[in-house]
Amino acid sequence: MKRNTLKFLALAALAAHGFLPALVTAAEPVPVVASFSILGDLVQVVGGERVKLTTLAGPNADAHAFTPSPRDARAVLNARLLVINGLNFEPWAQKLVKSAGYKGVTVVAASGVPARPMQESSDSHGHHEADPHAWQNPDNVLLYVKNITAGLSKVDPAGAAAYQANAAAYAAELKMFDAWAKAQFASIPAARRKVITSHDAFGYFAAHYQISFLAPEGISTDTEPSARHVAELIRQMKREKIKAVFVENMSNPKLIAQLSRDAGAAVGGTLYSDALSGPEEAGSSYLKMMRHNVTQLVAGMRLN
Ligand SMILES: [Zn+2]
Structure with missing residues (x-):
């Protein structure tokens, strides 16, 4: 073993034990928390090796x-940076920030997107809240990436050029995906x-x-659909000969199984x-999940 290597190992051992803080912080990645898996992917794309990512709600959660x-x-x-979707997608996030005593920067990724109101049928109280699932339009994800890039550059100015370059390359990929999907x-x-x-x-x-997407559950998964709403949906499926029926990876599949049985339609696959998804499945990144969804949807709609 060469002398320099030994010296390095000695330094590394000191650093690992918390001695040499200045030496360590210079190369240390920025600790970033993303509220859920899709945002985690976007943060990783923009941040690359400069960030150390923790994702709270993980794959299929x-x-x-x-x-x-x-x-x-x-x-x-x-x-040092917390990235949330916003639009009340993570009602638990504010409480978490408070209870954790977090004082760092928070990026609301959906900040600035043209928010859609919830559909009438999904809200019986007459509220007009925003639909939180804005990442389902790749144009909005361009804005998510912009917001994440700004947040990372704020907490790590030395990485700003790298973040910009990563974001620009990803924006080109998003646009290519969108043209293909259309x-x-x-x-x-x-x-x-x-x-x-x-x-x-x-x-x-x-x-x-x-x-047109028709769904028995509302905008959130925590509301049970009414029997009347489900019956209406079955009648509509029969009347309009809708065969494209899909389950979602993080949702209860029972209701969809009932719908397809009662309306005589096969369940198409997972959206x-x-x-x-987990790393071995088809939706392990935002772009992969979007390509998978488009392929599944097109195959399903051909049966209508
Ligand atoms: Zn949802």
């Missing part, structure tokens, strides 16, 4: 109904672009790609709406 653990609170306390849907006649899925997560996607 329902972020609407997430319960942070004491470990999550510690991760938030130690973070071409895919253009092959389906407008009258047949109808889909059933479990909860109302595809409002932005539907508007952007001109597809990724509010969470990425």
Whole structure:
């Protein structure tokens, strides 16, 4: 072993034991917490090796109904940047920030997106809250990436150029995906672009790609659909011959199974709406999940 290597190892050992703080901080990645898996992917894309990411609601987890653990609170306390979706997607986030005593920077990724109101049927109280699932339109994700880039550059100015470059490369990929998706849907006649899925997560996607999504559950997964609403949906499926029925990866599949049985339609496959899949499955990044969803939807709508 060479002398320099030994010296390095000695320094590394000192650093590992907390002696040499100045030497360590110079190369230390920025601790960042993302509230859920899709944001985690975007933070990793922009941050690259300069960030050390912790994702709270992980793959296949329902972020609407997430319960942070004491470990999550510690991760938030130690973070320099917290990235949340906003639009009341994570009603638990504010409480977590408070209980953790977090004093760092918070980025609201959906800040500035043209928010869509919730659909009438999903709210019986006459509220006009915003639909939180804004990432389902890739145009909005361009804005998410911009907000994340600004947040990272604020807490780590030395990395600003790297963050900008990563964001620009990803923006080009988003635009390519969008053009491809539009071409895919253009092959389906407008009258047949109808889909059933479990909860109302595809409002932005539907508007952007001109597809009708019908969902028995509301905008959040914590509201049970009424029997009357389910019966209405079954009648509509029969009347309009809708065969494109999908489950979502983080949602209860039972209701969709009942719908497809009662309306005589086969369940098409899994759509990724509010969470990425695990690393071995088809939706392990935002772009992969979006490509998967488009492919599944087009195949399903061909049966309508
Ligand atoms: Zn949702």
